[in-house]
Amino acid sequence: MAGVLTDREQASGTDGATAPGGSPSGSGSRGDTPAPGRRPGRSGRSGRSGSGMSRMRRNDLFWAAVFILPTLLGLVVFYLWPVVRTLLISFTETGPFGGSEFVGLANYRELFGDARLWETMLNTLKFTVVALLGIPVALVIAALLSTEGLRGVRIYRVLYFLPVVTMPAAVGLIWRTLYNGDVGVINALLGLVGIEGTNWLSNPATALYAIAAVGIWLSLGTQIVIFLAAIQGVPKDLYEAAALDGAGRIRQFWSITLPQISPSVFFISVLAVIGALQTFDLIFVMTGPTNPAYPQTETIVAQFYQRGFVENQQGYAAAIALVILVVIVAVTALQFRLQKKWVHYV
Amino acid sequence: MRRTSTLAATAALTPLLVLGLAACGQSTGGATADAQPESGPVTISYGIWDKNQVPAMQKIADEFHAANPNVTVKIQVTPFKQYFTTLQTAAAGGGAPDVFWMNGPNVKLYAANQQLLPLDQTISRAKLDLAKYPEALVDLYTYDGKRYGIPKDFDTxxxxxxxxxxxxxxxxxxxxxxxxxxxxxxxxxxxxxxxxxxxxxxxxxxxxxxxxxxxxxxxxxxxxxxxxxxxxxxxxxxxxxxxxxxxxxxxxxxxxxxxxxxxxxxxxxxxxxxxxxxxxxxxxxxxxxxxxxxxxxxxxxxxxxxxxSVIHGLGNVIYAKTKHQDAAQKFVGFLGGERAAQIQADAGAVIPAYEGTQEAWVKSMPQFNLKAYVDEVATAVPYPASKxxxxxxxxxxxxxxxxxxxxxxxxxxxxxxxxxxxxxxxxxx
Incomplete structure (x- = not known):
C-alpha cells in the first residue's frame, strides 16, 4: 500500500507536503516511521481542514479504483459474467447457433432424473478419494527429502517435480502405452514375476484406478514442494527439545512435523479435492466413448463436455456445470468446517 | 506477480471477449434474396480443414481468379479437430467463411438452422449437371428437398x-x-x-x-x-x-x-x-x-x-449470411465443374466426385486394386445422418x-x- 501511494504521488505530481496528511489509511502508522522528505509538510499540517481531507479522500479513492480496475475487470469478465451467463443458459434450450428458448427448470428436472448424472458423480467421487490417498505419499516423500544431510536432494526434487511441468495430454498418451495390455511395459514387468496383467485402461474393474494413479503421479511434485517448504519452516529447537526428551524420528514426525505443517496439509487437500472433482483431461486422453470401461471412468466434467460440445445441448450442459459448482462449493465448505478439528495455526 | 499476470491476460483477451459477446448477440436467419452482381473487386474466404489439399485448392482458386479477375479467393485452413467447433461459433456470430467444406454428419444441422444458402440458383447459373455426381452424395447434401452442397470428393x-x-x-x-x-x-x-x-x-x-x-x-x-x-x-x-x-x-x-x-x-x-x-x-x-x-x-x-458400401464425401457450401453471394455462387459453381475435379484428381489426395475424373486417382497407385473403391459407387448408400x-x-x-x-x-x-x-x-x- 505504501509503495502504491508513493507511486501515485510521483505519478500525479503531488508534492510530499500535502499528500500524506489526508491519506485515509496510512497516516497513523506512517507518523511513527517518518518518510524522509515528507516529514516537514506533515508536521506543519497537524490540524487538518475538513474540505482538504475530503478532496484528498476522493483523490485516493479515484486512484485506488484505477489500480483495482484491471483485476476487477478481469474477475467480472472472466469469472463472474461466465457464471451468471451459465446460470441463465441453464434455464434455456440453446441452439447450436445461438437462439435460445426459456424452459424454466426443465434441464434440471431432466438432469436429476438421468442415471448418467449419478454414475458420473460416483466416478468423480471415487477419483477424489483416490486422489486424497496421494497426500500421505507426498508427505512421506517430503519428510524423507528433508532429512538432514541427505545427498542429491535437488535431483530428487527436480525428478518429483518434472511431471508437474509436463503436459497432461502428453502424460496421458505415454501412460496409455505403459498400460497397454499386449505390449505395455507394466504387463511385461508383471510377467517377469509371473503375474498376468490385464488391459488396465479398458478393463472396467481397473480403468478408474489406473487413471487416478496417473493423476496422483502428476500432482505429487507440487504437493512435495509445498510440504518441503512447510517442513523447513518448522523451528529447529522443537526437534532439539523433542530429541532431548528421547523422541525418535518417527515420533518427531507425528508429534511435531505433522501438527506444525497441518495448515499446508489442509491447503493441499482442498486443492486436491477441487482438482479431482474437475478431472477431465486425463479421462479425455486415456479413455473415450469407444472404451468399454468408459461408463466406469466418465467423470461429471467429461459428461458436461460431451453434452455441451459434442451433442449440442448447451442448456443441459450449463445445468451440469452449475451442479458441479455447487458440489465443489459444498465439499470445500465442509472441509473448512472440519479443519477446526485437526489444523493447528501457530 | 499475480496482479501483473491478470492485467496482462485482461489486456490480451479483451478484444477476443468483445468479439465473443458480439457473436452471442447476433440472431440467426438465412438470406435467400437473389444475388446481386457487385461492382469492383471482392475477396471471398474459403474454409477448409485438410492442409494436404491446400495446393490443389489454391490452384483451383487461382484458375477461378484468372477467369473472374474481380474475385479473389482466400483459403482459410482450420485443423479438423477444431474445424466444426470454430465454424459453429463463427456461424453463430455471423462471421463464417463465405464458402466452406461441409461433411455428412453436420450438413443437416447447418441446413436446418438456416446457416447454408440453398444452391438451386448456383446450380442453374453454373449449369451444373447433378447427374455427374454419385447420387448418394447428392442426397447427402439435400435437406427438405433443397440442395445445400455440391459434392467435392468421395470415399467408399x-x-x-x-x-x-x-x-x-x-x-x-x-x-x-x-x-x-x-x-x-x-x-x-x-x-x-x-x-x-x-x-x-x-x-x-x-x-x-x-x-x-x-x-x-x-x-x-x-x-x-x-x-x-x-x-x-x-x-x-x-x-x-x-x-x-x-x-x-x-x-x-x-x-x-x-x-x-x-x-x-x-x-x-x-x-x-x-x-x-x-x-x-x-x-x-x-x-x-x-x-x-x-x-x-x-x-x-x-x-x-x-x-x-457406405459413401461419404465432402461438399462445398455457401454461408447463408455471406456478404458476397454473387461471387460465392460463381466460385461454388466453378468448384463443382469438371476442371476443378481434374485438378483434384491430378493432385491425388482424394477421389474427385465428378464423373469420369476418378481414373487419375486409380492410376496414381497402380499396385493397389483401387478400382474396387470407384466401382462401389454404383451400389453405395449415403452416410447416415440427421439434424x-x-x-x-x-x-x-x-x-x-x-x-x-x-x-x-x-x-x-x-x-x-x-x-x-x-x-x-x-x-x-
Missing part, C-alpha cells in the same frame, strides 16, 4: 488384406465378387493364436464397419428422412452379428485389445490379416515402404443384399460397445439403441 470402404498372411495359410486372395461367407471363413482360417495373428479386426466402427454391413443385409441405420432408427430390424441384427461373431470366435481381437492398440496399427504390424478401411487409407499405405507391396484391397464382400447426428452416434457407440463386449446380447442391445435413438431424433429441431 474396402477390405485391405495382408498378402503374406494369406500366403502363409495358402489361401487365395479375396476376389472382387466375394461374399460374406468367404470373408468369414477366411477370417477364421487366417487366425493363428500361437503367432498372435487374427484373421480380421472387428472394432465398434461405424463408417468402415456396420454402416456397410447393415445395408449389405438390406437394413438401414436411419430412414431416408433422417427421423427413425433402423437398428431394431432383423437385417440390422444380421449386420451387427457379422462383426460380433468374429469377436466371439476369436477371429478378431477383443474390444479391450483394440482399445489399447488401434486395429489399424495391428493391421500395419501384421497382426491382423484383413482390415476394413476407407479409400483415404490408400495414400497412407502407399507411403509406408514395408506396406506398399505387402497389402492390397478388395471390395466389401457381398451380403444378402449384395455388395454395399443432430452426434446425439445418437454417441448412443450408438455406448450401446454397441456393450453388445460387442458381450455385456448385452445383440438383439436386446439393438432394441434399446433404437428406442433411445428415436427419442433423441424426436428431440431434434
Amino acid at each position: 470402404i474396402g477390405v485391405w488384406y495382408n498378402k503374406a498372411l494369406f500366403d502363409a495359410k495358402k489361401l487365395a486372395y479375396p476376389k472382387d465378387d466375394w461374399t460374406w461367407a468367404d470373408f468369414q471363413s477366411a477370417a477364421r482360417a487366417l487366425t493363428d493364436k500361437t503367432k498372435g495373428v487374427y484373421g480380421a479386426a472387428a472394432p465398434v466402427e461405424d463408417q468402415a464397419g456396420f454402416y456397410d454391413t447393415i445395408p449389405s443385409a438390406d437394413g438401414q441405420v436411419i430412414d431416408a428422412a433422417g427421423t427413425k432408427s433402423g437398428f431394431d430390424s432383423p437385417e440390422a441384427l444380421q449386420g451387427i452379428e457379422f462383426w460380433t461373431s468374429l469377436v466371439k470366435d476369436g477371429a478378431s481381437p477383443t474390444v479391450q485389445q483394440m482399445t489399447d492398440t488401434s486395429p489399424g496399427d495391428m493391421f500395419k504390424a501384421g497382426k491382423v490379416a484383413m482390415y476394413w478401411n476407407g479409400s483415404w487409407a490408400a495414400v497412407e499405405y502407399n507411403g509406408v515402404p514395408e506396406l506398399k507391396d505387402a497389402v492390397n484391397v478388395a471390395p466389401v464382400p457381398a451380403g444378402p443384399k449384395g455388395q454395399v 443432430n447426428t452426434k446425439a445418437w452416434t454417441t448412443l450408438q457407440t455406448d450401446l454397441l460397445t456393450k453388445v460387442w463386449n458381450g455385456e448385452v446380447d445383440a438383439a436386446t442391445g439393438l432394441k434399446d439403441l433404437a428406442t433411445q435413438m428415436n427419442a433423441a431424433l424426436a428431440k431434434e429441431k
